[in-house]
Each structure stands twice: as C-alpha cells, then as structure tokens.
C-alpha cells in the first residue's frame with residue numbers, strides 16, 4: 295500500500311546485486327536505491343519477461359486462454375481447491391470473494407479491524423456490494439479473539455440484524471507486521487464458521503510467505519477455508535495479478551462477477567505467464583526475504599531511537615517504532631533517508647514499515663542499517679549533542 299505521494303516519486307532504478315529486471319541502458323552508474331517500502335515494488339525477472347513475450351494466448355473473455363487456465367489449475371492444486379480464477383488484483387480477489395459468499399442482500403461479514411480488506415480497500419464490499427462489515431479488534435499477532443468472533447455472529451431469526459454469512463482472516467497479516475496465522479487458529483475459525491453455517495475467506499496476499507515461515511504446505515494451511523485470494527505481484531514478483539481459489543460453484547459465480555467489475559481480460563495469458571514463473575522460481579526463495587527481514591530487525595533495534603520487536607518478525611515485514619529519544623520523527627527520518635537512496639514508508643505517526651523482497655540483497659540490508667545509523671547520528675550532532683551523547687547503542 296503506497297501513498298499517492300510516494301507512488302509518483304521519480305525513482306531511479308533499483309541497484310542491488312540481485313535485481314531482476316533493470317531497464318537501465320545508460321552507461322552511467324545509477325544512484326543506489328534500496329526500496330524497502332513494499333514487496334509490490336518488485337519488477338518482473340528476465341524469465342518472466344521471456345515467458346510473457348512467448349506466452350500462448352487465447353481469449354479468456356469469450357473462450358479459453360491456455361496460459362490463464364494453466365495458472366488457475368496450478369493454483370487450485372497447490373491450495374487443494376477445485377478451481378481458480380485469475381483476477382487483476384488482490385483487492386478484486388477479496389471483493390469478489392466477499393460478494394460471492396454474501397450474495398444475499400442484507401449479509402454481514404466478520405473481519406479484523408486492521409485487515410487490508412477493511413482499512414485499504416475503500417470499503418468496496420459496502421459501497422459496491424452492499425455487504426455490512428462487523429469489525430472485531432485484531433490482536434498484535436493478527437488474530438481476532440474467537441470468543442468475540444462467536445459473540446458477533448448474529449442470531450438468525452431476528453428482524454433487527456443483518457445475517458452473518460462470512461468470516462475473513464488475513465495471512466500473513468500486513469498491518470500486524472507480516473505475522474503468520476497458524477494452522478490451528480485457521481482450523482478453529484473454519485470450525486466456528488461451519489458450526490454456524492457460515493463461509494470462511496482468507497486474504498492470502500502473502501499466504502506463501504506464511505506457509506514458508508510456518509513450514510506447512512499451502513494446502514494444509516488453508517484447508518478450512520472456502521476461498522483464498524492469493525497475490526502474485528507481492529513477494530512473488532509478478533507484475534500483475536492474483537488468483538482466487540475455491541469450489542467449482544464458487545468460482546463459476548466469481549467469474550461472472552469479475553466480468554461485472556471490469557476484471558475480464560482477453561489475452562490475459564501474457565500476464566498469467568509471469569505468474570507461472572512466480573510459482574516456479576519465487577516461492578522457494580521467500581525464506582531469504584524472511585532471513586533478511588530478521589537481519590534488518592536486529593540491526594535497527596540496536597540503534598538508539600529505534601525499536602523493533604525482533605522476536606515477532608515472522609516473515610518479510612518489519613514494523614519499526616521511532617521512539618521519543620530519536621533525533622528525528624518517523625516522517626523526517628524517512629525523508630532524510632531518501633537522500634541516501636533508502637526508501638521506507640511510515641504507517642501511522644511513529645512507525646516505519648520495512649519490507650524485504652526479491653530486489654533486496656544482503657548488502658542492501660547492511661547498507662540500509664548503516665544509513666539509518668548515519669542519518670540519526672548526523673541529526674543528533676546537528677541538533678547539538680556531544681559525541682558522548684551520541685544516540686547509538688553501538689558505534690561500529
């Protein structure tokens with residue numbers, strides 16, 4: 295999720311060692327950029343570009359596109375569901391998922407206060423679908439208290455209330471710092487949903503990160519869910535697209551709704567081809583992003599003025615608290631770091647979010663940590679601190 299101001303920044307190309315698809319053709323060395331804002335900044339790899347150029351295509355709108363079919367089938371198989379549907383974005387995947395499960399007028403969905411669907415998707419489920427959201431506070435680990443979830447389910451035969459039809463969870467949980475939701479918790483939500491005759495949807499934008507970190511198969515992790523929306527364009531580095539998976543009946547309805555929302559795409563095999571490369575090349579390397587997130591977390595936590603809950607960094611997202619002893623506020627610090635080519639974004643007044651991804655190397659991690667140190671050190675000196683009062687726990 296990028297702010298509009300950040301999206302229009304004229305960024306130089308990313309310069310790390312494992313950059314996937316630099317289009318720089320000038321001989322002059324590009325200034326170094328370590329873009330830690332989001333895993334959505336990843337650019338397609340050379341293999342993806344080749345696969346896109348050579349993709350076999352048909353027409354997914356009025357018939358069959360063989361590459362789209364292949365991607366949908368592979369995703370359905372990976373997640374143990376009957377069918378899949380290629381959609382342009384995670385937002386559309388979630389929207390269609392909720393709207394299909396809540397197709398009856400007067401439906402309500404239970405979802406977490408910090409989930410992407412609630413915070414960042416413009417309330418599309420209400421504005422476009424007429425679905426009423428019932429919000430339960432998310433705990434720091436991304437879960438909701440199951441007693442509160444159960445208590446929020448409406449009594450079925452009371453004219454005063456909408457009808458609860460769906461429970462949504464998010465895995466990994468973006469705003470909760472990339473926390474993984476366990477198999478046990480997911481199963482319990484599924485049991486609760488089943489007991490009350492409800493459906494369960496998972497916003498699995500980063501479900502492969504969760505499966506990797508938890509050491510379980512994607513199929514096992516989502517077994518209890520009726521539908522999952524999976525993004526290809528986050529940590530998996532594809533340029534566009536998500537796949538929604540579920541039963542044949544669910545996907546048939548989802549396909550019809552996708553068309554109504556303007557998500558039908560003719561020769562979509564061109565972009566689906568990149569998604570197939572994602573599944574082949576990118577899932578296996580997510581553990582490297584997680585290891586680098588740990589390194590960044592430890593490095594930044596060692597700097598006076600920054601605080602990271604290192605033990606709770608599960609995957610590729612690191613939330614950094616800028617404390618009151620910092621020489622700069624979160625916004626000022628991000629602004630100052632840009633001068634050294636390190637780009638991060640604030641989430642809320644005192645927090646910075648950092649995300650590792652395909653274009654972030656070990657060297658980039660060390661560079662970013664050094665830049666944070668350096669920037670805070672310079673600021674504290676400018677603000678009149680003596681060397682003895684420097685704001686670092688470690689001067690290396």
Ligand SMILES: Cc1ncc(COP(=O)(O)O)c(C=O)c1O
Nearest residue numbers: 295383384385386410468497499
């Ligand atoms: C958890 C989560 N769900 C859904 C989305 C929406 O995905 P998209 O930007 O493809 O619409 C995002 C985007 O960052 C996300 O982080």
